[in-house]
Amino acid sequence: MKILAIDIGAGTEDILLYDDKKTNIENCVKMVLPSPCQFFAAKVREATCQCKDLFVKGDTIGGGPFSHALKRHVEAGLRVYMTEDAAYTVRNNLNQIKKRGIQIVKDNELENFEGEIIVLEEVNIDKLRGLLKFFGEPFLDIDFVAIAVQDHGVFPEEMSNRQFRINKIRELLKTNPKPEAFAFMENQVPACYPRMKSAVRASKRQLPNARVMVMDTSPDAILGCLMDPAVENSDPILVVNVGNGHTMAAIISNNEVTAVIEHHTRLLNPHKIEKLLKDFADGKISDAEVFNDHGHGMFYLKKPPSYSKIEKVVVTGPNRNILARTGLSVHFAAPGGDVMMSGTIGLVEAIKRKNNLS
Numbered sequence: 001m002k003i004l005a006i007d008i009g010a011g012t013e014d015i016l017l018y019d020d021k022k023t024n025i026e027n028c029v030k031m032v033l034p035s036p037c038q039f040f041a042a043k044v045r046e047a048t049c050q051c052k053d054l055f056v057k058g059d060t061i062g063g064g065p066f067s068h069a070l071k072r073h074v075e076a077g078l079r080v081y082m083t084e085d086a087a088y089t090v091r092n093n094l095n096q097i098k099k100r101g102i103q104i105v106k107d108n109e110l111e112n113f114e115g116e117i118i119v120l121e122e123v124n125i126d127k128l129r130g131l132l133k134f135f136g137e138p139f140l141d142i143d144f145v146a147i148a149v150q151d152h153g154v155f156p157e158e159m160s161n162r163q164f165r166i167n168k169i170r171e172l173l174k175t176n177p178k179p180e181a182f183a184f185m186e187n188q189v190p191a192c193y194p195r196m197k198s199a200v201r202a203s204k205r206q207l208p209n210a211r212v213m214v215m216d217t218s219p220d221a222i223l224g225c226l227m228d229p230a231v232e233n234s235d236p237i238l239v240v241n242v243g244n245g246h247t248m249a250a251i252i253s254n255n256e257v258t259a260v261i262e263h264h265t266r267l268l269n270p271h272k273i274e275k276l277l278k279d280f281a282d283g284k285i286s287d288a289e290v291f292n293d294h295g296h297g298m299f300y301l302k303k304p305p306s307y308s309k310i311e312k313v314v315v316t317g318p319n320r321n322i323l324a325r326t327g328l329s330v331h332f333a334a335p336g337g338d339v340m341m342s343g344t345i346g347l348v349e350a351i352k353r354k355n356n357l358s
Contacts, residue, residue: 002141003351004210007148007343008122009217010064010244011035011318015128016336016344017137025336025345029137032340036122037062043118044069053079053115057107060088060198061122062149064245067091074101079115081105086120088194092154092161123147123202144355145203146183146213146347148220150246151195166287166297168192169260173301177256179226182219183350186212213351217343218248218262224346225314225333226252234312236305238281240330241342242273242317246296249277251304258302261285263295270325277328281307316342 003018013036017029044066047054054073067090070080080102084094087104091097094104129139155164168190172181184190186200196214203212221241231237236253247268251259261280268276279285283304287297313330315323316339323330335345351357 001143003144003348004142005146005344005347014340014344018348037064037066041065041069047116048073048076055081055110055113056086056118057083058086058120059202060085060195061120063089083107123199125206142210144351145210146351147199148215148217148343149195149199150217151193153192162296170299173257179223180350180353183215220346221316221342222250224335224342225316227335227345228333231314237312238310239314242319259300261298265319274326278307281310
């Protein structure tokens, strides 16, 4: 079985070409590349410097730096036109996008456009295929493509996208408290997730014979942490993914997710994250408190165990070193011997679990 696993974050794009014919996972192809949103943000900044209007089309990708660059482009008095699919990159609400000064157009409306045209693409399988063919790694025999992206979902006007995201996570886990509940096979993606749906379409466009699964980026890293041999005999555990954009923590007991909290990494420092995690495990924090602190929120599906009962605090993510500066005793996960592969190994495990391949 061969799985192309791609975890697309705000800072990096982590890639694992998993092949069960290899003697061990360390022999599989692994890469860490700059995130596509960083590349497209640079293209916007270049157009801003050249005082060129922009027409952006293509897939729905991660916003972050790209969205900020578009905002500065509009503030500079320059025009931005986007197709609907591309516009969901900025915000999962078209009315809010229009209020930012971005015009939504059809793909064929600007045939004689004289500014800069940007075609968005973050699932870059064809480029990877071109690179890896020189190393004797064919793509014709890939059975599954697994993509991780963060998608807040298309949210109602009266609700914050932060609240909508945490509510959807809670709904999923109430139905199925396993970490792989955050993963969807290609024909199961809820309509409210445009970026995930775009990732499926892009994958099928480039590898039509492979089956596709999409998953959220923080949960895939949490599932990947559970694949670290140092974790398997500990229960309950507190797993923390300190990403470039978001920090998500989950309490795992008996292989089930019993509680989740999500905040913005930029708002956390060592002292604050230490208190947050202890209060979370002790049951001393509420959803409203996290939301009012500009985080997403939190919830308990079962009574929290108390921090003193947590057997291991397992940490991953590009900003994991923030935990090294706390008083907490933590284990930095390295599934497959590589901390940067937490997400992709989580994707591989999700494929196995969703398709009964374990």
